[in-house]
Amino acid sequence: MPFPAPIQPQIAGLESSKIVELWQMGFGVENLIPLWVGEGNEPTPEFICDAANDALKSGICFYSQKRGLPELRQELAGYMARTFDIPLDQERVTVTTAGMNGIMLMAQTVAGPGDNVVCVTPGWPNVMGAIEIMGAEARQVSLDQRDDGGFTLDLERLFANCDEHTKALFIVSPSNPTGWMITEEEQREVLAFCRKRGIWLIADEVYHRFVYEQEVGNSFLQIADPEDALVVVNSFSKAWAMTGWRMGWLTHPASLGPVLDNLIEFNTSGTQGFLQHGCIAALRGGEPFVKQTVERCRQGRDLVFQRLSAVPRVRATSPKGAFYFFFAVEGMTDSLNAAKKILHETGVGLAPGSAFGKGGEGNFRLCYAGTLDRLSEAMDRLIPILGEDL
Numbered sequence: 001m002p003f004p005a006p007i008q009p010q011i012a013g014l015e016s017s018k019i020v021e022l023w024q025m026g027f028g029v030e031n032l033i034p035l036w037v038g039e040g041n042e043p044t045p046e047f048i049c050d051a052a053n054d055a056l057k058s059g060i061c062f063y064s065q066k067r068g069l070p071e072l073r074q075e076l077a078g079y080m081a082r083t084f085d086i087p088l089d090q091e092r093v094t095v096t097t098a099g100m101n102g103i104m105l106m107a108q109t110v111a112g113p114g115d116n117v118v119c120v121t122p123g124w125p126n127v128m129g130a131i132e133i134m135g136a137e138a139r140q141v142s143l144d145q146r147d148d149g150g151f152t153l154d155l156e157r158l159f160a161n162c163d164e165h166t167k168a169l170f171i172v173s174p175s176n177p178t179g180w181m182i183t184e185e186e187q188r189e190v191l192a193f194c195r196k197r198g199i200w201l202i203a204d205e206v207y208h209r210f211v212y213e214q215e216v217g218n219s220f221l222q223i224a225d226p227e228d229a230l231v232v233v234n235s236f237s238k239a240w241a242m243t244g245w246r247m248g249w250l251t252h253p254a255s256l257g258p259v260l261d262n263l264i265e266f267n268t269s270g271t272q273g274f275l276q277h278g279c280i281a282a283l284r285g286g287e288p289f290v291k292q293t294v295e296r297c298r299q300g301r302d303l304v305f306q307r308l309s310a311v312p313r314v315r316a317t318s319p320k321g322a323f324y325f326f327f328a329v330e331g332m333t334d335s336l337n338a339a340k341k342i343l344h345e346t347g348v349g350l351a352p353g354s355a356f357g358k359g360g361e362g363n364f365r366l367c368y369a370g371t372l373d374r375l376s377e378a379m380d381r382l383i384p385i386l387g388e389d390l
């Protein structure tokens with residue numbers, strides 16, 4: 001149907017997410033096991049919900065500071081400082097409406113028509129969507145997939161894709177969907193390149209707690225100076241099981257604070273004060289929950305890896321970070337149709353690799369953040385069909 005009045009071409013032409021396309025097909029499927037989106041099946045811990053409830057009941061229902069309550073920003077600065085062993089002040093922290101809004105705020109800040117932002121793929125499609133909404137190009141540089149199914153980044157190719165219109169490099173590590181993690185040496189080279197070019201480095205570290213061979217993922221903040229053009233995107237969604245709360249934060253140079261303050265005014269005008277009290281509780285008392293969640297993910301990862309490894313046509317490596325398997329199936333060339341077939345025949349929801357940009361086709365993404373019994377049942381249903389022609 002034609003639009004009743006003009007719509008900006010980049011909005012009208014925005015490709016809908018293939019993950020969402022499948023997710024919508026799942027409504028009404030009996031005994032569905034959804035492993036297509038990035039969340040588990042455990043609710044937010046009660047003490048976090050209670051803190052938000054209590055705050056709402058006590059009258060925290062009015063407009064509040066756009067960049068977040070000072071109490072939460074203080075708590076976040078403390079969390080970042082102790083997690084990454086760096087000095088950090090609350091002037092460098094801004095609360096956002098989850099990670100997605102943090103990404104959108106940064107796309108608005110750095111990109112416009114004629115610009116490009118260079119992104120590593122396969123990557124979470126929403127990052128590219130945010131850049132495209134601004135009329136800029138999301139320039140994709142794909143990771144190299146090794147014979148064993150693992151991924152590496154060719155830094156020379158990454159840098160060669162930047163030109164005079166490049167405004168930022170966007171790096172997600174640990175990566176959704178591949179689990180790839182940037183090394184400290186690579187981080188240093190990327191940071192040096194951005195400094196030399198005078199461009200932004202936007203680092204999405206929402207999976208920094210989901211690492212299986214070290215305590216936390218290495219943050220660009222650990223090697224950068226406070227006034228480097230570095231912005232780190234973070235979220236309460238994953239580590240504290242708060243996907244539906246829509247709460248996150250950015251860590252940035254202090255000089256960007258007033259810019260974000262102003263920009264937030266015209267986007268969301270700030271996040272809900274009572275939800276921020278839940279976030280304070282999460283930071284103060286959530287460590288045991290986070291550790292337990294990461295441990296469960298490790299077990300889920302091992303369970304899925306063991307089962308996938310038994311299928312000769314599947315090529316998968318055990319990811320070092322995040323909570324996804326991004327695995328190739330020999331002979332499969334249309335992952336969207338194959339994921340639909342799997343959904344209809346088994347009731348298991350996988351995300352098609354083609355949803356994640358260059359280098360994604362031929363793979364499926366499977367989220368292993370759920371409980372082990374659910375993952376085990378999903379694998380019982382999946383293994384036979386993965387051995388068939390897809």
Ligand SMILES: Cc1ncc(COP(=O)(O)O)c(C=O)c1O
Nearest residue numbers: 038098099100124176206235237
């Ligand atoms: C790489 C990455 N960044 C950011 C997000 C944003 O999550 P949220 O908007 O729930 O904070 C996600 C969610 O899946 C993600 O995978």
